[in-house]
Amino acid sequence: MTIDVMFENSDMFYKCIEQNILSVQNIAKIYGIEAENIDIFEIPMISTIKISFPRAVSQGDLGDSDNHGGQQYAPILDLEIIDGS
């Protein structure tokens, strides 16, 4: 499973990093998964943070709820970056 969080500008990207919003610990807490299974990549050139973690159920197996992994990003939309500039 991989989620690309793409920021409109580098200002918000760096604020998100400074405020530790998409940290491994936060992602682990939101999704209820083990921190050691989460990879987070910061890509300044395109102001993007990439979050990857293994699927609990393999794609298309009995019990898989999202074959394309298309809707697992939604809880990230509830996070807030403080725009203190």
Place this chain on the structure above:
Amino acid sequence: MSGLRVKAIAGNGVLGSGFRESSLLRGMALGPDFIGCDAGSTDPGPYYLGAGRTAFPKVAVKRDLSLLMKAARSAKIPLIIGSAGTAGGRPHVEGLKEITLEIAFENKMSFKLALIDAEQDKSTLTELWNRGKITPISGPGLNYEAIQVSERIVGMMGVDPFVYALDQKADIIIAGRSSDCAIYAALPIMRGIDPAVAWHAAKILECGAAAAETRSSPDCLFAELEKTAFEVEPLSGEMICTPQSVAAHSLYENANPFELIEPDGVLNIAESQYQAVSSRRVRVTNSSFKPKTVKNAKLEGAVFLGYQSVIIGGIRDPMIIGQIDDWTERLRKRLKSRVHDVYGKAPPPYHFNVSIYGKDAVMGNLEPIKKITSHELGLVLEITSESQEISNSIISLARHQALHLPIPEWSGLITGFACRHSPSFLERGKVYKFTDNSLMETKNPLAFFPCRFVNIEDGTEIN
């Protein structure tokens, strides 16, 4: 070699998803050396590999393929199609070959067709496994048991089989399961383009216009490769590529955005530079590629799980919604007991799944929101068993139990479940799962991905 240039058109990201004919024509005017198109993906899930079926409808595949074939044949340049028919197994290559021959017949075309097989025989795989030549990427991998129970296993080819087919003067190549990038990297590498340039350009090309800033609909993409750099631009006048859009596409479908593992080696794009050369064209330099000492191929297998039947329904009563987890548990127990009553001492094994839309059907255990705030819930009940007959029977028992399941708040006979359809259940037929990802050593890739040729003259097969 300073004047070395290879120009490529990508039809789109998946054959059958569509592109504008005007974009293809615009690209043809730029003098391409070849046209490529990916025809497959694991995105639609394991069914297509297991059942030998194609995700996109034949009419849509034929529309795209027909335009690409006509363009390639009139310019006398190769057309390279990889991952035929969604999953790239034998029935998938055969199915796409049939469509190709239909188009050739209707248009009286002449060409040499190469068909590359990616399906791996179980006996060969078992022997490789015994010799330790198959290693897991994730989980326990494709072990001895998984090889035996798989319905079909394909290997993902790199550039070698494509290079071979092009060497043998194939005009149109239809390959089984391929690395999406190998479709586009093969010809440039053959012509002497630096593999780092060829693989990185291929990575951008493989999804067609997805690398454009706003991809309004699937469309063509154009790339021009030089020995140590490449440039890309969308072929629709309404789309543009920016350094950000091209760099962002490198993230797509990869867990690690800096290293892309391919059958032939590892592309590293951590230091790549993206520069706008016009308002819609981007130049990419400074990528690197490390060839593997021994090439390998990812193996994808599909295991048959059983036959499935489903019921779609819903609940509106706030008292049932308030106790939905408990309700589901009681339904499960009652169904078990009914199955016992009906089948006697040795009831058939079955798998019962209840998905509750409005609660956590989309995210399951990953769902952070526990409280239900919806006034209605959508339910999907699934039974999977060894036969369609058994699944139909058990889902029908589940329907009746769900319909009248009592709750303490109501006395008398209630109807607490709204069924969408009559008959209430849908037969889903055979269902499959993927095997764990593994790698197979392919010291000589051509032995694992054999190529055969068919000569077509005026639309007819002549050998």
